[in-house]
Amino acid sequence: MPNWLLPEHIADVLPSEARKIEELRRLMLDNFRRYGYELVMPPLLEYVESLLAGAGQDTDLRTFKLVDQISGRMLGLRADMTTQVARIDAHLLNRATVTRLCYAGPVLHTRPSGLHTTREPLQIGAEIYGHAGLEADAEIQELALASLELAGFSEVRLDLAHMGVLRAILDLDPAAGKDQIAIVQLLRAKDVAGLGELTAAYAPATRAALLALPNLYGDVDILKTARAALPDLPGIAKALAELAALAASAIGRAEVAIDLADLRGYQYESGAMFALYVPGLPNAVARGGRYDHVGEAFGRARPATGFSMDLRELARLLPTADRKHAIRAPWGNAPELKDKIAELRKAGEVVIQSLPGHSNEQDEFECDRALVLDDSGSNWILKNLG
Incomplete structure (x- = not known):
């Protein structure tokens, strides 16, 4: 084996591509600053207990782990910077007011997320801490859309979902609550047959609501269908109203779609969630949403919402810059x-x-x-x- 051969899904970035990535990074960070976001630089590795606090099983499986030669404790190479930034807000800055933070840096994944994706994404993102209202969600969504506009993307699709819908349904039935991980996996795959088998013993209202979710996707009008198909619960009503407001704020800047079964951010998301798509890539180029409970692992629960994207993947979609x-x-x-x-x-x-x-x-x-x-x-x- 040649000694210069790199591991699978790991690649060098050559001059013209590196320049595109760096120019995007500078452009977006400068724009974050114009919105009032402060730059932080979390470490590439830290103790596993801290790195994975508040994160889900998906993040654990994506994290490289090694033994620290100084302390003998287990270290992890970060697979996601969101929980690190939440730790900085909760434990180091410890502000009582609203805090806006942004970041950019490499992360490492044990496995690629797709067939042609890298295991070393260059993650950039922004987070708001300390405000539980929809205004923070709207600002993060606007900032994500503005980032793609700065990169030169004029055709953008915004997909919206809300964790509050599923949480309200699961609260109806203790048996359903115990199966929430399996339910989420089936909803992600839109496996109606599998969902029907799993929910056979649930209360009729719970089962009917869960079986309705995979079919509740489409444009903004699907919210009317959802109100009729789902139980009349305060949590569901609130979630659907928030989705309507976020959809309205994006009209004119993106094509808006709603999918109440698109729960791919389930590991720590707690409220409204969004994904952004552009032509030429089947996967989302950016994902964001509310995650109010992550800070609890660091001793200080704070309302939080944010988004992130992979600059390397985004740069691949852009034309080669003129010399x-x-x-x-x-x-x-x-x-x-x-x-x-x-x-x-x-x-x-x-x-x-x-x-x-x-x-x-x-x-x-x-x-x-x-x-x-x-x-x-x-x-x-x-x-x-x-």
Whole structure:
């Protein structure tokens, strides 16, 4: 086996792709800051007990684990930054007011989430802590849509769901509550037959409501169908009203769909949830939602909502950027030459000095000008190369 061969679903990022990713990262983080979000940088690894606190089984299975040579304790390489940022809010910042935090960094997965996905996503996201109202959910949804608009995506589909619907149904029947993990898996797969077998012994009202969920998907009008098909419970009424408000706030910016069985964020989500899709990719490019209970694991429960996306996956969908115009300059230590190169670089130009005996070959730059001496041999000027 060649010693340079990388593990499956792990890949180098070459210059032109790396530039796209980095420009997206800077663009989005700058926009987060304009909304008032403060940047934090959680560590790549920490003790497993802390890293997985508040997370679900899915996160545990995706997390690489190793033994710390200093303490002898088990460490984990983060598979998701959301719980880390929740720990920072609850345990380190410990503010009483609303806190807006954002982040960007690599995460590692033991297994890829799809056939052509990487096990080393570059996760970027934003979170709001301390406000339980729908206003925070609406702001996070708006910020996620704005992020895709900044990246150049004009055709976006917003899929909405709400964990409150399922929670209200499960609260009706203790037997259903015990099977909630299996129920969620069947709902995700829209396995109506399997759901029918599992719920055969449930109370009739609970069983009917659960069997209705896989078919409650479509445009905003599906909310009317849901109100008629589901039990008249305060939790369900509240959830459907929140979905209607979030859908209304996105009209004009995205195609809106609602799917009450799309519970793929179930591991720690507690309220409204959303996923964003763009042409060219079957998977969601961004996911977000409310997760009010994660902070409890760190001793301080705080209302929380946020979203995240993988910049590497997003960059793959974007066209290759045009090569940047650059200036070719000869190698030399003459003060006049060095001063001219410094002046050009300070003005924002890319100046590439040709090392002796080599030609320039770059993926990102096209030298359309050259720095040469004028006819007098005393002044450095720019010459167009055509």
